[in-house]
Every structure is written in structure tokens, then in C-alpha cells.
Amino acid sequence: MASLPEPVERLLEAALVGELTVVNSAGRPITYPLIPLYDGDKVYLTSSTLFSRKLEHIKANPRVSVSLTDPVALGGAAGRATIQGDARIIEDDPHGGWERLLPVWEKKEPSIVTFLKARVALPLFFERALIEVTPRRVLYWADGSPARPPVVTVAGMEAA
Amino acid sequence: MRSTPELDARAGLEKLATYPFQIATWVDADGYPVSVAVEGDVDAGAGTVSFAAPAGLAVPSDRELSLTGSHIRPQPGYGYDERRHVTVWGRVSGAGRGRAARLTLAADRAWGWDESEVPFFEYSERSLGQSRKYFDALSRERGTPVKPRLSLRFLTLRTTRLPFLTATIVPVMLGILIAASHGSFDLVSAVLTVIGASFAQLAINVSNDVFDTAQGADDANVTPTQFSGGSRVIQYGLVSFRQMATLAFAFYVAAAAVGLVLLAIRGSMPLLVIGVVGIVVGLGYTAPPLKLVYRGLGEIAVAVGFGPLMLLGAYVVQTRGALRIEPFIASLPVALLVALILYVNEIPDRRGDAHAGKRTLPVRFSRTAVVGGYRATVVAAYVLVLVGVAAGWLPLPALLVLLTVPLARRVDAGLTPNYDNPYGLMSVMGVNVKLHLYVGLLLIAAYVVVLVAGAVAPGVPLFLR
Numbered sequence: 001m002a003s004l005p006e007p008v009e010r011l012l013e014a015a016l017v018g019e020l021t022v023v024n025s026a027g028r029p030i031t032y033p034l035i036p037l038y039d040g041d042k043v044y045l046t047s048s049t050l051f052s053r054k055l056e057h058i059k060a061n062p063r064v065s066v067s068l069t070d071p072v073a074l075g076g077a078a079g080r081a082t083i084q085g086d087a088r089i090i091e092d093d094p095h096g097g098w099e100r101l102l103p104v105w106e107k108k109e110p111s112i113v114t115f116l117k118a119r120v121a122l123p124l125f126f127e128r129a130l131i132e133v134t135p136r137r138v139l140y141w142a143d144g145s146p147a148r149p150p151v152v153t154v155a156g157m158e159a160a
Numbered sequence: 161m162r163s164t165p166e167l168d169a170r171a172g173l174e175k176l177a178t179y180p181f182q183i184a185t186w187v188d189a190d191g192y193p194v195s196v197a198v199e200g201d202v203d204a205g206a207g208t209v210s211f212a213a214p215a216g217l218a219v220p221s222d223r224e225l226s227l228t229g230s231h232i233r234p235q236p237g238y239g240y241d242e243r244r245h246v247t248v249w250g251r252v253s254g255a256g257r258g259r260a261a262r263l264t265l266a267a268d269r270a271w272g273w274d275e276s277e278v279p280f281f282e283y284s285e286r287s288l289g290q291s292r293k294y295f296d297a298l299s300r301e302r303g304t305p306v307k308p309r310l311s312l313r314f315l316t317l318r319t320t321r322l323p324f325l326t327a328t329i330v331p332v333m334l335g336i337l338i339a340a341s342h343g344s345f346d347l348v349s350a351v352l353t354v355i356g357a358s359f360a361q362l363a364i365n366v367s368n369d370v371f372d373t374a375q376g377a378d379d380a381n382v383t384p385t386q387f388s389g390g391s392r393v394i395q396y397g398l399v400s401f402r403q404m405a406t407l408a409f410a411f412y413v414a415a416a417a418v419g420l421v422l423l424a425i426r427g428s429m430p431l432l433v434i435g436v437v438g439i440v441v442g443l444g445y446t447a448p449p450l451k452l453v454y455r456g457l458g459e460i461a462v463a464v465g466f467g468p469l470m471l472l473g474a475y476v477v478q479t480r481g482a483l484r485i486e487p488f489i490a491s492l493p494v495a496l497l498v499a500l501i502l503y504v505n506e507i508p509d510r511r512g513d514a515h516a517g518k519r520t521l522p523v524r525f526s527r528t529a530v531v532g533g534y535r536a537t538v539v540a541a542y543v544l545v546l547v548g549v550a551a552g553w554l555p556l557p558a559l560l561v562l563l564t565v566p567l568a569r570r571v572d573a574g575l576t577p578n579y580d581n582p583y584g585l586m587s588v589m590g591v592n593v594k595l596h597l598y599v600g601l602l603l604i605a606a607y608v609v610v611l612v613a614g615a616v617a618p619g620v621p622l623f624l625r
Contacts, residue, residue, distance in 0.1 A: 016239070017232050017240070019183055019185075019195060019228060019230060021193035021195055022193070023187055023191070027224070028249060029186060029193045029224070029225075030226070030247070031185055031195070031226060031228040031230075031245075031247055033230045033232075048291075049290070049294040049295065050287040050288070050290060051290065052290055052293075052294040053290060055294070056297075061191070063191045063192045064193065065185075065194065065195055067185075067196075069181070069183050069197040069230075070230060072231075072232070072234065073230075073232055073234070073240075080197055082194060082195045082196065084188075084190075084192040084193070084194070094295075094306070095308070095309045108239065109239030110238060110239060112239065119310070119314065120310065120314035120317060120318055121386060122281065122284060123314070123318075123398060124284065124288070124291045124396055124397075127309075137192070139196075141197075146196050146214035146215060146217075147212065147214075147215055148216075149215045149216020150196075150216060
């Protein structure tokens, strides 16, 4: 069952890059540009162990957001959104567990398959954890402008 | 070593000003981050960014807010490139009301990454500590060691640097063929020579990583490439230091065992001398007390080891100790070109090497001197072939090596513009490796011609003597 408003799903599916924001132990938001992947229910991102500080923050505080803001990375779409949610780290198998999302990743970044075949060149980049975000609340700006209040939706419910 | 560059607030603001919009983010009352795109006016001199208050959202002034700029360039069919991002943090204060309300962030810290400034591979290498920390934490969490992995095929390739075996195969095959052209050939000892020499090179490759790690050179290198900086399997946590040391020892033992068999079945005093010198040069390359490569003698050690020692060693196994000048002359261009592989590969390593006290030639000398040194040495390699042919020491088909001059010119032309760009230098290093291989293969081909001609048309003069 879709948990997100349809326009936000379209943005997620188009987004080459979104921004994952986590909260560190000092309460400071830290933003990481990442490729958002969507399975129709949850939002997924992956993180190499090389850049795994974000995973430490999520383990300490699972409250995160994924924002979609850059029209260039959204295929020209004008809308913008922020999805707030609870994150879970999936790291049963950092070597290959994340590869279940490879087909969705490949759609956005076809070259990743070529790089994966040559993982000998940069092996640690392909030791990865999955970040699974269960959406809780969505803020959507249809025209992308912050001059108008966002439409706020509780995930899985009608727009408020 | 931090993986992501910390920036001072002003530098962060200067970068932030280059983005068409910024993503304002704060933590809301429920503890979730909220992000909204704004168009800020950056005043890097004053250390502030002002932007219109987003409608319908309460921006707190009692906690930090961040402004992030993020950029990619989509590349259809590939993905994207031109990755860069920057985040600036600070507290906000407000002015005005309603639609006219403006907020001002006073920046106090920043961080970011721009792949045009720090290439992705270097960024990754600088982040190795974070990966180690991750696996250490996961191991503690699970109560059992969790390590990064690589398939056995890739791990073998990476650990032993197997593709570089061409440095051994070329001189050994050449030595065997020259001996055969002189009427000495024994298949069993020829095969054993190839195997033993290969074990010797694998031992040197692996022990080089062990000693470079022990002496800090590989850890200090954040710009390794597929041709330089070692295998890095220890740095990546794929193989432990102890496992690498054991593997190096095993390869040395295997090489020594094959060497002893060869001494037993084709032994001679020249072979014994070559074997002993080979062990001293091979071990002394990185190992104390000699540490030849740390003293700027690596090129000479490699030239001697993978030139005359390998070629003459293979030759005397076949001839049971009889020596001639021809194999020595043939080994010289091979020696110079294999030394140039090391020489060029040391260029991107020079900062890490200098940090570890490894005084290689590119560490010691200026760019002009290093590039000039390459040019002089590669010219010398060709001149040696020409002189060898003119003097009647080498066969006329050896002139085929002149076909590789365009490769040498490509390396020469690529060194200066890529001298400070390790990743730009990668293709140059690749061509340089090919140069040694192709010259070696063409010399081998020359002796195949000599052997075939000797069998089918013995009267055809292939030497100017």
C-alpha cells in the first residue's frame, strides 16, 4: 500500500538525488545528498561503510527526513517535498545485502552496475548498509515555493 | 584523518553563495528534521545568510539551523556527475512579520565536499578510518569479527598484484628463447624457471606491502591508483597484516624451493650467484636494513632484478651456466623500461612516500628533472636496441621495438600535464606498463623469428655480424 501522496511518489521515483537529514547527539541536523529509492511503501537509501557516520547518528536517533528539492535532480519537476520518518539500519550483510535494491538503483544510475562489476577497484565502496525510512509525515510544496505553506500529510492518511 | 573537509564558516558561506537555492533544515518540536528550499542572500564577509521566512512553518531560534547547497549534473544513461555539496550551521534571528518576515543565519561552522577539489577516489581513501570504525563497531555488536569481503578471484588479483607478473614473464621468456636460439633448451627447467621467478615476484609484491605498511608509507598515501600505492588490502581490512606477512613468506619459500630444484637439476655457479643476488635485491627492496626503494635506489633494484637477473637467470638455467653478451644486452632495454614503470608509478605516491621517509626519485627531484629523467631513460632503451642490432649482438627483427615509440611519446607527453593529478596520470601509467610489455613481446617475437628462421632457412642472416 502506498504510504505517500501520489505527487511525492512521482518526485521520489524521479529523484537522482535527495537529501537525507539525520540528527546528531548534539541535536544538530546533518544533511547528506543520497539517491532515494522507493518501493511503493518505504524509502531506502544506501550508505557505504566509508561514509557511515550517518549510520551512527541514525542508530542513536532514528528520526530522519528525506527532502526532494532540486528541480535539476528531479527531472525538471517544480514540486518539492520533505518526508519525515523513522529510519532503520539494515546491515545483516554489508557485502551483498544491499544488492536487493540494485535494480531500482540502476534505473537512476545505470553506471553503478559497471562499477559493481569492477568492485575490486574500490571494494569498500560496495560494503554498504541499507537505510530504510518508514514515512510518518510529508510536507509538499506543489510549486516548490516556500512563500506558500506546505500541504502536510500524515503518511498513509489524507492530506491535512 | 577526517573524511569530509571541515570548512571555516566564511569558506562555507562563499561556497554556499554559488548555489541557486539552499535547503534550510532544523529539528522540529517532535524531534524530526524539517527541510525547506529557500533562496538566501549570502554575505560571507558578515558571516550571515538572510532569507524569507518559509510560510506556515515555525523556524526555531533556540537551536541550530543548517543551510545546505547541493549540486549534481544529470548524465542520462550513466547517472550523474559534478557532485558537490556544502552545509553551513548557525542560529537564526528574525525580523519583520508575515510575508515580509526575514530570517538571518549567523554562520559558525561548515563542511562539504566538491569532487572537483577532492576526487572521489581520494575522498574514499581519506575515509578508510570511518570504514574500520564501522566494522569494529559491528563486530562488537555481534560479538564476532565482521570484515569487508572480496571474492577470492578479486582478492587474489588485488593481494598479489597478479597482472604485474608481465614484469617477470617478459625477461624470463626472453632469456629462455635466447638460450634456445643458442641451441640450449630444456622444457622442464624452462617451465620451472617461469614458475620460480613468478613466485619470487609475488613474494616481492606481497612483502612490499608488508614493509610499506610497517613503515607507514601505504597508510600515508591517500591517492593510490591501480598502478601505485600498493595493493591496499591491509588498509582496506581485507587481509590482515599477519596474513600478508605469512603469504609473503610462503611465496619466498616456494620461490626458494623451485630455485633449489633448478640448482639441483641445472645448477651452475652463475645461477647460484644470480639467485643469491636476486634474494638480496628482492628482500632489500623494501625490507630493512637495505630499504633500497626508501633510499632512491628502487629503480636500480627493479632494473637489475627484472632485467639482467631474471633474463640471465633464465638463460643460464638453459645453458647450464654458459654466459654470452647477447642476453645481457637484450636485458638492458627491458631493465630500463621496467624501472620506468616504478619511476612513473612513484610520481602520484610522492607525497605519501615523502611523509613516510621514502626518498624515491620523484620525492628527491623536481618535476622538470623527473620528466627529463623519463625522457632520457626511454631514449636510452631504444638506443641500446639500435646499438645492439648495429653491433650484431641483437637480431635485426629486434628493430620491431621501434613500433612502440608512439607509446613512449604518449607517456612523455602525459607526464607534465598530469604530474599533480594522480587520476589523470592513471592512463599514462597504463600506457607506460604497456610500453614495457610490448617492447618485451616484440623482442620475444624477434627471437621466435630467429628460431623459426634457423629451422626453416638457416642461411638467412638475421644478425649484422
